[in-house]
Amino acid sequence: MLILLAVIIGFLYASSIYMFxxxxxxxxxxxxxxxxxxxxxxLFVTGGLRSGEPAFTQSDGSVDLATISDPLPQALxxxxxxxxxxxxxxxxxxxxxxxxxxxxxxxDELAENDxx
Amino acid sequence: MSLxxxxxxxxxxxxxxxxxxxxxxxxxxxxxxxMSYLLVHAAIILSKVVQDGPFALQAGGWPAPFGITFTxxxxxxxxxxxxxxxxxLVTIYSFGFIGETRKKAGFYVLIHGLVTGVNGSxxxxxxxxxxxxxxxxLISSFVLITLGAEKQQLRxxxxxxxxxxxxxxIFVTAIGLMYGQMGTLNMADxxxxxxxxxHTQLINSSLMLFFVAFGIKAALFPFFFWLPASYPTxxxxxxxFFAGTLTKVGVYVIIRFYSLFVVSDQATWQVIILIxxxxxxxxxxxxxxxxxxxxxxxxxxxxxxxxxxxxxxGFATVIGLGGAIYFMVHNMLSKTATFxxxxxxxxxxxSYDLKEMxxxxxxxxxxxxxxxxxxxxxxxxPPLPGFFGKLFLIYGGFEIGAWKITAVAIMVSIVTLFSMxxxxxxxxxxxxxxESQARAKxxxxxxxxxxxxxxxxxxxxxxxxxxxxxxxxxxxxxQLLDADLYIKTVLK
Numbered sequence: 350m351l352i353l354l355a356v357i358i359g360f361l362y363a364s365s366i367y368m369f370x371x372x373x374x375x376x377x378x379x380x381x382x383x384x385x386x387x388x389x390x391x392l393f394v395t396g397g398l399r400s401g402e403p404a405f406t407q408s409d410g411s412v413d414l415a416t417i418s419d420p421l422p423q424a425l426x427x428x429x430x431x432x433x434x435x436x437x438x439x440x441x442x443x444x445x446x447x448x449x450x451x452x453x454x455x456x457d458e459l460a461e462n463d464x465x
Numbered sequence: 466m467s468l469x470x471x472x473x474x475x476x477x478x479x480x481x482x483x484x485x486x487x488x489x490x491x492x493x494x495x496x497x498x499x500m501s502y503l504l505v506h507a508a509i510i511l512s513k514v515v516q517d518g519p520f521a522l523q524a525g526g527w528p529a530p531f532g533i534t535f536t537x538x539x540x541x542x543x544x545x546x547x548x549x550x551x552x553x554l555v556t557i558y559s560f561g562f563i564g565e566t567r568k569k570a571g572f573y574v575l576i577h578g579l580v581t582g583v584n585g586s587x588x589x590x591x592x593x594x595x596x597x598x599x600x601x602x603l604i605s606s607f608v609l610i611t612l613g614a615e616k617q618q619l620r621x622x623x624x625x626x627x628x629x630x631x632x633x634x635i636f637v638t639a640i641g642l643m644y645g646q647m648g649t650l651n652m653a654d655x656x657x658x659x660x661x662x663x664h665t666q667l668i669n670s671s672l673m674l675f676f677v678a679f680g681i682k683a684a685l686f687p688f689f690f691w692l693p694a695s696y697p698t699x700x701x702x703x704x705x706f707f708a709g710t711l712t713k714v715g716v717y718v719i720i721r722f723y724s725l726f727v728v729s730d731q732a733t734w735q736v737i738i739l740i741x742x743x744x745x746x747x748x749x750x751x752x753x754x755x756x757x758x759x760x761x762x763x764x765x766x767x768x769x770x771x772x773x774x775x776x777x778x779g780f781a782t783v784i785g786l787g788g789a790i791y792f793m794v795h796n797m798l799s800k801t802a803t804f805x806x807x808x809x810x811x812x813x814x815x816s817y818d819l820k821e822m823x824x825x826x827x828x829x830x831x832x833x834x835x836x837x838x839x840x841x842x843x844x845x846x847p848p849l850p851g852f853f854g855k856l857f858l859i860y861g862g863f864e865i866g867a868w869k870i871t872a873v874a875i876m877v878s879i880v881t882l883f884s885m886x887x888x889x890x891x892x893x894x895x896x897x898x899x900e901s902q903a904r905a906k907x908x909x910x911x912x913x914x915x916x917x918x919x920x921x922x923x924x925x926x927x928x929x930x931x932x933x934x935x936x937x938x939x940x941x942x943x944q945l946l947d948a949d950l951y952i953k954t955v956l957k
Binding site for chain 2: 394395451
């Protein structure tokens with residue numbers, strides 16, 4: 350499971366970098382989405398993987414530290430996903446407005462603007 | 466409770482502002498009240514820290530390594546106070562400067578959102594909570610920079626948004642790795658564990674990721690390209706506030722993390738930081754020297770001044786850090802003041818291009834002085850605070866024998882003076898290029914003018930009272946170097 354996750358995380362990082370290197374701004378936003386998903390998975394792995402164990406106390410309030418899965422990374426991911434959702438929505442709207450105003454989604458045209 | 470007010474009060478103000486959405490006057494009144502109270506409250510926190518030393522509060526009463534901690538030491542309190550001063554003055558400035566459409570689109574709401582994020586980042590003692598405050602700050606700044614949605618603004622915003630988002634993702638990655646290695650997110654707890662375990666070099670990977678993430682926010686050398694592309698695009702009042710606070714939050718966090726987490730390999734980190742500081746200073750100032758747009762020149766100067774602050778951190782001595790903190794305060798005030806004056810010059814003449822301008826001294830001498838004083842302060846002319854900031858930093862460099870970087874710092878300040886004189890000569894002193902053209906002499910909004918005057922008065926006051934205040938800044942540096950004090954404050 351750990352190896353599979355490691356491969357998936359690596360693949361997501363690689364594809365996000367590939368998307369960053371494309372010329373279209375829409376693909377840039379896609380790259381950011383991949384990058385944040387890769388990071389969420391990475392956060393998930395940092396707590397250590399324990400399959401089949403709950404992330405909460407037993408019904409009598411006792412905690413078995415040897416078997417409990419770490420709940421903290423899951424809480425962190427939840428926060429990161431929510432923030433990521435808002436930011437993705439904002440960047441998509443930004444790209445759309447940018448396209449409406451300039452009629453292009455080409456990154457190279459963005460660079461030319463710097464010289465003026 | 467007192468440490469939560471700097472983040473809770475702006476949030477309450479945001480709610481009230483959203484309820485009074487239709488009336489710009491009411492929004493201005495609410496903003497004035499909340500910003501003024503924030504200033505008073507920051508002064509209360511500062512006086513408490515000066516009297517009783519650093520203190521911490523645990524959110525929800527959860528004990529320290531488990532809950533979220535808010536901490537204030539002298540460095541935090543000084544930064545809070547300076548930010549509150551800037552927020553209040555920029556709010557007053559914006560009354561006459563920002564157009565009606567932007568005000569109706571929620572300018573005051575967003576400024577409060579920005580202040581919430583900045584104050585939260587200063588106060589928090591938990592690295593994941595820091596990430597959340599960073600996002601609060603970033604999303605407000607994203608909307609502020611696009612507010613009005615002009616073509617130029619959207620172009621700048623795309624670069625700003627993309628690079629800062631990548632920075633945030635790197636930040637979260639670093640948090641994940643840090644948690645995997647240390648098993649805790651509380652900054653004091655991490656620092657304590659680092660001092661008790663032996664294999665601390667393992668943490669260098671996440672420290673480097675942190676450094677890159679905050680380097681992007683602070684606009685350090687290889688990561689600063691978003692700043693000159695995006696800062697000049699929104700109205701000057703917004704740029705002025707960004708220039709004063711956003712990059713400084715990055716610097717603040719770099720200093721805080723360095724003092725707590727760099728336990729082993731200190732010499733290596735010092736070399737890395739000093740090299741990056743040197744290149745940041747030189748590249749920023751050279752780009753400023755070759756530019757002819759007021760906003761671009763001032764934006765490039767932000768980068769070069771960030772280099773000075775990081776240089777003070779690289780010395781890692783009381784004088785170096787105290788000097789860096791003094792320099793940050795001076796820079797937040799002076800930089801914002803130059804942007805505010807630049808905005809007034811734009812209102813007066815209707816252009817940002819130096820080549821089309823001239824004779825402001827003849828038409829409006831007050832405006833000329835409002836620009837001249839902060840500009841000279843940035844260049845480092847006594848008795849203005851920029852001189853003392855550089856004096857402390859250069860003294861700190863001589864003290865530990867870092868000759869090369871100190872020499873670079875002195876050279877850079879000469880080039881800074883050159884490019885400030887360029888604005889002076891071109892915009893204010895020279896004859897207007899085309900005599901036949903009627904010179905624009907627009908009426909200046911009174912509130913903006915007064916905000917600018919107060920800002921310049923504060924800069925002069927800071928410079929003249931350096932003798933009394935310097936000890937507090939060095940005390941703040943001493944507290945930063947004494948990581949045990951921070952750990953004890955949080956985990957008592």
